[in-house]
Amino acid sequence: MxxxxxxxxxxxxxxxxxxxxxxxxxxxxxxxxxxxxxxxxxxxxxxxxxxxxxxxxxxxxxxxxxxxxxxxxxxEDDQQQPQQPQQPQQPEGRAVDFPTILFLDPNLLRYGQVDTGPNQYYGATPVPPSVLHLLGGLDEIRSTADRFFRHIHQWMPFISKKRFYDLHLQPASHARPDVALLLLALKLVTSLPAAAAAAGSASGSGSGSGSTDPRTPLYYATKHFYQEVESSFSILVLQAGVLIALYELGHGIYPAVYLSIGLCARYAHALGINVSRTVPSRKVLTLVEVEERRRVWWAIVILDRFVSIGCPGRPFATSDPGLDDFLPADDAAWDQGTVRPEDLSTLSSPMTGHMSKFSLLCQAGRLLGQVLHYLASDVAIPDDVWMQLDRTLQSMLAAALNIDRPDFDQIAFVTLVALYTPWLADHPPSPDAPPPSERSRRARVVLDQITDRISANLVERQCLLGRDPEDIPPWGLYFAYRVCGALIRAPRQTPQAAAVIRTLREGFRTIDARWNVAGLYLQLLEAQEAIRLGA
Missing domain, CATH: 4.10.240 (CD2-Gal4)
Incomplete structure (x- = not known):
């Protein structure tokens, strides 16, 4: 021819x-x-x-x-008639997407001879009009971002503030599906459940305006769009996944949060974050990007440990951090877009007073993983390990409490309570019960210390109820629930303990407007009291 x-x-x-x-x-x-x-x-x-x-x-x-x-x-799609089978003919130059090559034969990428197509990182999925409608105009997007960085970013800073404002708030970037997904996840995690339901209903995504059910139309829209965009193979998709998991954790959406965290861990592995150097990944050329990848990994580690705190024994989706792993850099410097190698420290470095708040949170998260590992084991915690954990947590708490506005959100509080939870009696001991063990006695001492500190800081200084609920992360809610439950089950209830219980209950009701899991903890406390009175 x-x-x-x-x-x-x-x-x-x-x-x-x-x-x-x-x-x-x-x-x-x-x-x-x-x-x-x-x-x-x-x-x-x-x-x-x-x-x-x-x-x-x-x-x-x-x-x-x-x-x-x-x-x-x-x-011809709708009119195609059945035809005889033919030998498929592969069009020449058909692009093979980047993730597929990365898994099937990553060595090809070293030579740069493979056409991976124009959408190798951002995907070819267009942003649906419904998603654009949910995001709103540029002013609404900027307001959502400002709210996130003013509140949630303060205790979970895993998104680069400078890179976000410089790159992702530009109108042209909103057509990228991974950027649109991240913006949608930001709107989800900063929305109160009732407001999110109203926003989703107004967009035509569903019904239930004014409902306090956290499974709002906005939640379902974000989850659905995540599934469509996950093949973009972008760190923005991973960050959106972490925000979705954080929303589910704060509102007690189980088992979705457990599965979401596992998905985030797998996605991070696929991106080459915190895995062996033999696993290829995109080259990162700036220290700020390296820091952002490190921080998103630590965020996943923290969530992975915390999600199983109520029932230890489930395997973690992330490996335990090693002593040579780097901690996050200074929070203030990172927000300004500057990261200096000489300022980095590892887990083996001694704790100092000038370490960033997020670094301390990461250290406490690692300790929580160790505690959960021992609690789930059939072998009792060795005395030397138990005493070392106790000393480390006590030193972290001393620094956190001896300030005008004590930070009860540190997972160190949660970890200390988790360490002694097995030795806090589920019910008052009977007269003929054997004498308490050393760890049981130590558990009561620790509980009394925590009660004294809570009384001094929460009741007298109003450090909990005087705060904006949007500034409070969900970790402290588990801590308050365990302490309150232990005080309810105590054989004798002192006036100080009763005041602490009243304050914590009031705090749960206040925070329930922000994180629905607070209301769930209130219901569990009521169940504990019913069991105690009916015993």
Whole structure:
């Protein structure tokens, strides 16, 4: 078959055909078919609209099945008749996406000879109009971002504030599906359940306006869009996944949060974050990006430990941090977009007073993992390990409490309570019960110390009820629940303990407007009291 060429054609099309343009290949513009499409059996359309009319200047005749290859044209999708099976013909130059190569044969990427297509990192999924409607205008997007960085970012800073404002608040970037997903997740995690339900209903995503059920239309819309965009293979998708898991954790959406955290860990592994150097990943060329990847990994580690605190024994989705792993850099410097290698420290470095709040949170998260590991083990915690954990946690708490506004949100509080939970009696001991063990006595001492500190700081200084609920992370709620439950089950209830219980209950009711899990803890406390009175 003679292929048309520039020399043999009587006239030329005014522009390249659609097939060559989409593949970014040179087109000789021959009519009725360019030489490239004729040679490879492709559809060749010169769909050009003039200013005078909107009809095609030239279009190739409807291709046969042999010319079209194995894929149907859009026009024939609904009318295709059953045909005899044919040998599929792979179109030349068909892009192979980056994640597929990364898993099937990553060595090909070292030589840069594989065409991975223009959407290798951001995906080809367009942003649906419903998502754009949920995001709102630029002013609403900026307001959502400001709210996130003013509140949640203060205790979970895993998104670079400078990079976010410099790169992702530009209107042109909102067409990228991974950026739109991150913005949608920010709106989800900063929304109160009732407000999120109203926003979702107004967008047509569902019903239930004014409901306090955290499974709002906005929640379902974000989860659904995440599934569509996850193939983008972008750290923004991972950060959105962490925000979704954080929302589920704060509102007590189980087992969804447990599964979401596992998905985040897998996604981070796929991106090459905190895995062996033999696993290829995208090259990161700035220290701020390196720090952002480190911080998102630590965020996953913390959530992975905390989600199992009520029932130790489930395996972690992330490996235990090693002593040579780097902690996050200074929070203030990172927010300004500056990270200096000389300021980094590892887990083996001695704790100092100038360490960032997030670094202390990461250290406490690692200790929580150790405690949960021992609590789930059939082997009792060795005395030396138990005493070392106790001393480390006590030193971390001393620094956190001896300030004007004590920070009861540190997981160190939670870890200390978790360490002694097995030795806090579920019910008052009977007269003929054996004498308490050393760890049981120590557990009561620790509980009394915590009660004294809570009384001094929460009751007298109003450090809990005087705070904006949006500034309070969910970790402290578990701590308060365990302490309150232990005081309820105590054989004798002192006036100080009764005041602490009243204050914590009031705190649960206040925070329930922000994190629904606070209301769930209130119901569990009521159940404990019912069991105690009925015993």
């Amino acid at each position: 003679q292929t048309p060429s520039r020399e043999s054609s009587l006239e030329l099309a005014p522009q390249a055909c659609q097939s060559c343009r989409s593949r970014k290949r040179r087109c000789d513009k021959a009519l009725p078919k360019c030489s490239s499409c004729a040679k490879r059996g492709r559809v060749c359309d010169y769909y050009w609209r003039s200013e005078e009319n909107s009809t095609p200047l030239a279009a190739a005749p409807a291709p046969s099945t042999a010319e079209r290859g194995w894929y149907p044209s859009p026009e």
